[in-house]
Amino acid sequence: MSRPGLQGRSRRIGLLLAAAGLCLMGYGVFRGEMDIVFEKAVRICMECIGIG
Amino acid sequence: MDKELNKDIDKTSVKVSNKKWDKKSDKEGNQKKKLAGKTGRQPSEWPRHGIQLLWALITNSYLAGFLQGRIYEGKLKNLCVPGLNCYSCPGALGSCPIGALQAVIGSRNYQWAFYVSGFLIFVGALVGRFVCGFLCPFGLIQDLLHKIPFPKKLRTFRSDRLLRKLKYAILILFVILLPMFLTDILGQGSPWFCKLICPAGTLEGGIPLVFLNSAMRSAIGWLYAWKNVLLSAIILASIVIYRPFCKYLCPLGAVYSVFNPISVFRYRTDPDKCVSCGACARACKMNCDPVKNSNDPECIRCGLCKKACPAGAISCGWKERESLSD
Ligand code: SF4
Ligand code: SF4
Ligand code: SF4
Numbered sequence: 001m002s003r004p005g006l007q008g009r010s011r012r013i014g015l016l017l018a019a020a021g022l023c024l025m026g027y028g029v030f031r032g033e034m035d036i037v038f039e040k041a042v043r044i045c046m047e048c049i050g051i052g
Numbered sequence: 053m054d055k056e057l058n059k060d061i062d063k064t065s066v067k068v069s070n071k072k073w074d075k076k077s078d079k080e081g082n083q084k085k086k087l088a089g090k091t092g093r094q095p096s097e098w099p100r101h102g103i104q105l106l107w108a109l110i111t112n113s114y115l116a117g118f119l120q121g122r123i124y125e126g127k128l129k130n131l132c133v134p135g136l137n138c139y140s141c142p143g144a145l146g147s148c149p150i151g152a153l154q155a156v157i158g159s160r161n162y163q164w165a166f167y168v169s170g171f172l173i174f175v176g177a178l179v180g181r182f183v184c185g186f187l188c189p190f191g192l193i194q195d196l197l198h199k200i201p202f203p204k205k206l207r208t209f210r211s212d213r214l215l216r217k218l219k220y221a222i223l224i225l226f227v228i229l230l231p232m233f234l235t236d237i238l239g240q241g242s243p244w245f246c247k248l249i250c251p252a253g254t255l256e257g258g259i260p261l262v263f264l265n266s267a268m269r270s271a272i273g274w275l276y277a278w279k280n281v282l283l284s285a286i287i288l289a290s291i292v293i294y295r296p297f298c299k300y301l302c303p304l305g306a307v308y309s310v311f312n313p314i315s316v317f318r319y320r321t322d323p324d325k326c327v328s329c330g331a332c333a334r335a336c337k338m339n340c341d342p343v344k345n346s347n348d349p350e351c352i353r354c355g356l357c358k359k360a361c362p363a364g365a366i367s368c369g370w371k372e373r374e375s376l377s378d
Contacts, residue, residue, distance in 0.1 A: 014315045022170065024169060025170035033162060044178070045138075047243050048138050
């Protein structure tokens with residue numbers, strides 16, 4: 001039941017991935033993806049509500 | 053002679069310490085038995101529901117939207133919220149990550165959504181499905197629906213485990229592949245999960261907007277009817293089964309579930325304290341067993357098992373600890 005070290009290793013992978021996620025977010029913002037998100041989110045989404 | 057005496061002394065001290073050890077382990081055993089006998093009561097979930105409600109109210113606090121039948125158009129919509137919260141909900145201040153992911157993948161200009169996938173990786177790697185337990189309004193709705201009394205609640209059934217894989221198929225097909233490849237002549241893909249499945253969009257966006265806005269009312273057709281049928285089925289199923297949408301269908305839950313085993317915030321079960329009473333597994337409504345796997349992909353980090361454990365063997369947090377089961 002006890003696997004010492006595994007907790008620490010998983011946690012470190014988590015930290016690394018969180019940092020990688022931040023970098024990807026930054027890259028996406030740099031490419032201008034946030035504008036697409038904004039444009040989609042400020043108009044009523046016909047697909048979401050079941051009309052489009 | 054001296055050597056023999058020493059041997060005798062060693063033997064007696066071993067015997068004495070063995071006796072002490074036996075007594076100690078007897079005592080521990082008795083204590084464990086007593087603790088194991090203390091199980092049974094289902095702990096309260098209302099403190100967690102309070103947090104869920106507060107989060108849902110904060111992130112859906114655009115009152116003018118509800119009063120005038122329109123949606124918020126401010127700068128906050130640049131940002132995603134962690135849970136499944138439709139951006140067409142009249143009160144929503146942020147963007148739904150699953151809607152946003154499809155919007156960017158389906159757009160003419162981009163093949164992949166780095167901003168939204170980076171956000172999901174960031175949140176998932178930090179807290180995993182804690183989002184499902186605490187920060188998703190649609191999770192809260194299902195939690196509350198399950199409190200409605202029903203003569204025979206279904207805890208599990210034969211293909212339960214197999215059906216849970218369906219959410220991964222929905223993520224890959226409806227959220228990624230269809231918006232990416234099924235495009236119109238302009239190269240624009242539709243958000244197929246929103247269009248055909250998402251009950252959060254129907255409940256949080258479709259129903260209030262159609263109710264409040266006469267132009268929307270005149271535009272409804274078979275798609276609206278289909279989405280309402282699906283929503284009704286999920287509502288009814290939620291009364292009988294705990295969180296059926298989260299278990300079997302939600303693509304956002306599928307994304308976060310992948311990160312549960314490695315997320316920084318995690319659950320731990322201390323094998324030295326555990327009395328193997330099974331109270332944690334019995335308390336868990338997602339059918340996980342924290343003794344076998346404290347960070348099961350299906351665990352929504354609700355904390356029920358931690359509260360149910362009579363030995364205080366389950367803990368959670370951000371810090372590293374040794375000798376604990378994973
Ligand atoms: S599985 Fe989906 S709907 Fe359920 S709580 Fe998680 S994000 Fe929300
Ligand atoms: S294992 Fe514990 S924290 Fe996870 S879902 Fe079950 S009861 Fe909640
Ligand atoms: S971890 Fe589970 S099985 Fe072990 S003592 Fe606590 S409730 Fe009982």
